[in-house]
Amino acid sequence: MGQPTTKSDDTLTVRDNRTGKTYTIPILDNAVSATAFKDMKAPSKPGERKENETEKGLRILDKGFLNTAVIRSRITYIDGEAGVLRYRGYPIEQLAQKSSHLESAYLLIYGSLPTRDQFKHFESEILRHGVMHSDAEEFFRSFRYDAHPMSMLTSAFAMLGSLYGEANPSLQGQRLYTNGDKQSLATMDRQIYRLIGKATTLAAMAYRVRQGREFVTPPTGLSYTGSFLYQMDHIGEEDYKPNPVLEKALDVLFLIHADHELNASCTTVLQTGSSLVDPYSAIAAGCASLYGPLHGGANEAVIRMLISIGKPENVPAFIEAVKKKEKTLSGFGHRVYKTSDPRSFIVRKTADEVFKVTGRDELLETAMALHDAAMKDEYFVKRKLAPNVDFCGLIYRAMGFPLDFFPVLFAVPRVVGWLAHWRQMMLQEGGVKIWRPRQVYIGSTKRDYVPVDERVPVVGLRETPSVVEHGGITKRTMLATFKGKSRL
Incomplete structure (x- = not known):
């Protein structure tokens, strides 16, 4: 570049x-x-x-990267003031209407819309790489039955790195992905196929663990999202095919969630990837970042908020509680968008299609009442708190997904965006420099060590370790006597 x-x-x-x-x-x-x-x-x-x-010399202090650009990119453009989102120049509205998740994945990663033959090759490679090594079954069975699916998915992405030694720059040389020659690009593409292809398989395996079911090998002849639904839901039925409306809706939601520029998780992937670690470890780090309630966990938080509100008539009291900072409003406002999130309109249209099949979610009326109240209230209008894409949780809920699986449905498509930015960084002009932010140190200046008997205790809630209340075996052991027990 x-x-x-x-x-x-x-x-x-x-x-x-x-x-x-x-x-x-x-x-x-x-x-x-x-x-x-x-x-x-x-x-x-x-x-x-x-x-x-x-x-x-001067340092630039920018807590939370409010106005710091860390990379030159050709991938995604966002205009938060105008409510614009484009993948490689193409408006998200056009792609959601005319494209598919995998076609847009090709666009994000390689820079242009594929020809029919190019897409056929790309789709074939991704679907072919969806099958997991048999060792993965033992890996997933090692989790507790009530483990959060995002914890499982994060761990599973890291686990993949242990299966493919040829993908690890620590083993194959640090220029494995930065050479830019034919062999290097082929190695990079193979990992891209694997990660996108296996993302749905790993997610489905995490889902099946929670359901207490056997795992399902990815089928042939189905689309990316069709295969995902099959792996989650098939329990032996002959000629099983997911509902086409749900399959299409999930594809649209995957497409609009595929990338969103340098969000927290994408930045985490690039920060981790800048050490030239293998891509599986970088994606696992991004997945961990996405787990947080301020990021990928937000659509789960929206549903929990709506459940807590209950009926539409409870909305005014909730609105007042938010103004008093007694309650948290989820699903409104965005770090980038200062007007409506362009993806929210696509979500509404998709929701209408899904509800025709599943029936209207009982929380929809509450959500609409909350939307109308917030849009008319000067408190929210002044702060530009318009609805964002996190209301897609209503669609996931209508489709029957459990609440704690919502972040997984965000992570699976976002693998595409993470890989697009990772690939761009690996191939950038001038090579990869490890990311190392500066800090402004405001702590103690130089001080000399004080012997323990001469120290004055520092007391404060944040300055001393918490006293943890113990129970069960730990409590009984602390009350017992035994050789070597501390007398402190």
């Missing part, structure tokens, strides 16, 4: 009032290099902490 040229007036002039010096910083694609500020050095003030490192 070549560096763009700049005009002479495409610069930022900064005057450092500490020294009186003026600096000119190039502006490339409406961005300035953070490292340019390292040149802005000043002598330390009398009494200033050495840890400020003033003489080493």
Whole structure:
């Protein structure tokens, strides 16, 4: 990816009032290099902490990456103010209507929509790589019956890395994925096929563990989402085929969840991948990040919120509780979108199709009442808290998926986006540099070690370890006497 040229007036002039010096910083694609500020050095003030490192240049403090770009990308574009989402330039609305999840996966990863033959090859490879090694059965059976499916899925992605030594740069050389030659690209593509193909298989295995059922080998002749539904639900019926409406709905939801630029989980994949670890470990890290309630767990949180509200007539009281910060509002607002999430309109249309088959979810009326109340309330309008894509949980619920499986239904399609960004980083011009953010140290300056008998206790809720209440065998053991027991 070549560096763009700049005009002479495409610069930022900064005057450092500490020294009186003026600096000119190039502006490339409406961005300035953070490292340019390292040149802005000043002598330390009398009494200033050495840890400020003033003489080493300015640092950029951006808690939570609110306005820091970490990579140049060609993959996904979001305009949060206008409610725009595009994959490689194509509006998400057009793709949801005309494309499929795997076709859009090809687009995200390789940069263009495939021809018929190109897509046939890509789809064939992915579906062929859906079959798991028999050792995976023992792996999944090792989990408790009530293990959260996201914990299982995260562990399973990491487990895959142990099966494919040829995919590990630690074993095959750190330039395994960065060479960019034919062999390197073929190795990379093989892992892409495996990860996308096995994502549904691993998810289905996690689901079957919870159901107490035997695992199902991926069938032939079905679509990506059709195969997924088959693996989750087939219990021996002859010529079993999932409902086409549900199959299509799941495909649409997979498509709109496939990528969303540098969200928390994608950034985690790139942060982890920047060490040149194998892609399975990087994807496992992304899956762990997605698990959180501020990210992939949000659609589960929406349903739990609606259940807690109950009937539509309870919505006004809930709204007031949110304003008083007594309750948390889930499914509204977004870190990027300051208007409606464009995916939310696709979700509504998809929901209508699903409800024709499954019947309307009883929580739908509550959700609509909440939507209408929030959209009319100045408190939410002022804060631009419009509905986001997390209301797709209503569709998953109508389709019969358990609440704790919702994040898995987010993770499976997002593997595509993670891989697209990982591949782009591996092949970027200039190679891969390990991500190493700076910090602003505000802790204690240098202090000398104090002998234990001379120390003054520091007391505070955050400054001392918590006292944990023990029960069961631990409590009885603490009350027992035995040789070597601590007398403290």
